[in-house]
Amino acid sequence: PKYATDLNGVAWPDYCYERRELEEHFFVIGDWGGLFRGPGVPPLPAFDGKRPFLQGIDDQAQLLVAEQMKIRANVSKPRYLLNVGDNFYWGGVMTQCGLETDQVAPSSIAQWQTVYEDVYDGPLLGLPWLGTLGNHDYGGFKFVTGWDQAIAY
Template sequence: MTLSRRRFLIGASALAFCTTSRAAETASLSFLVLGDWGNPARREDQMRVAKAMADKAQAVPQQFVLSVGDNFYGSGVDGISDQQWLTSFEEIYASPALQCPWYVVLGNHDHRGNQQAEIDYGLTSPRWRMPSRYYSFVHDVSRTAQAELFCLDTQSLVAQTLLEKLTGYGLDRGAQIQWLDQALSRSTARWKIVVGHHPVFSAGSHGDTADLIALLKPLLLEHGVHAYLNGHDHSLSCIEDEGIAYFTSGAGAEARPVKPHPGTVFSEARTGFLAACLKDESAEFDFIGDDGSVLFKKTIA
């Protein structure tokens, strides 16, 4: 699939409108968080969530959308011309209100396909942003405050096979963790948010990720990270642990059962997404259902 000139111009115009609209508003940074969405078997559910996202973005213009992985089921994409770019992404999130940048991380299902294609698609799309498997970006919150988001490839951190569990062979732990440590150390942002596909803590069916508790939690605490955002579990939840909020937003196309978890302040087996609004002194995170209703609000100061 190639990106037509008409589609590119529409996207570029909407992107410029989105940026201009945000700049004219009260000093804040608004963005949406969506995970586990590109599932052809759940197209109707995905479209309901997409409409709720569009309604939210029309009411409150969003600076960007953050995709927390499992962008394409069940085995990623096979290249930048894969038909799924059209059927699971462009056609679903077609509203002008959603033509702002989409910052993306890889999920475990994306790893089964052509990972480089998900990076390279940004060369043809005016809104798809994934410069590498892990990266950070900075956005202004106001004239005096910024937010920095650190996007990880957690599939390369989490042991899946017996060989990986025994030896760590095939994983990319050292370089990525060193990069995160250094990037967090250098950051002067008012808000520091780490993003990955797998949860550190979760009330969903997959539950906590022991590898990430060991690898990431110490860095989050050491560097004063405010929140960790993830997908993987097909549910919506917020768990607090030692002053850090862990948000799971993996219900972009499917909802699965939740279970009790220490520190849970909210969990629900429902399709939907997370909406964030960062200001100088506080950050508000709203879980929104596929009907547009606000399910839960969490404020971080």
């Protein structure tokens, strides 16, 4: 399709796995993309007064979770990951929506590299991610940033 909106109402074909073992594993992840503010810059905190921000934990949450996923993946050998969205905090992919699906903005590539490619590597590399967009992926509070770039990527 030329634009992501050309896919409105289109369903993906069934995605089936042949059973390979008595027990199958998959991972589920959501609300994961809080890293991108530049090299060495911690993610934006969510100071809402309900609990304190823990330095060394909250500023590294995505990396800590990804590390545990990699450790666990070596044991459980997941077949795929279910991604429930909110891939880019707080306001989605940092470009305007409306590009054609064969165009990925350089800023989108940089975000995906930092928040996804560089984080979910090792034993997670090459696993299918079956996902959806969360409210933060739909372009921040104005819903104008590049949600369609998540589809193009």
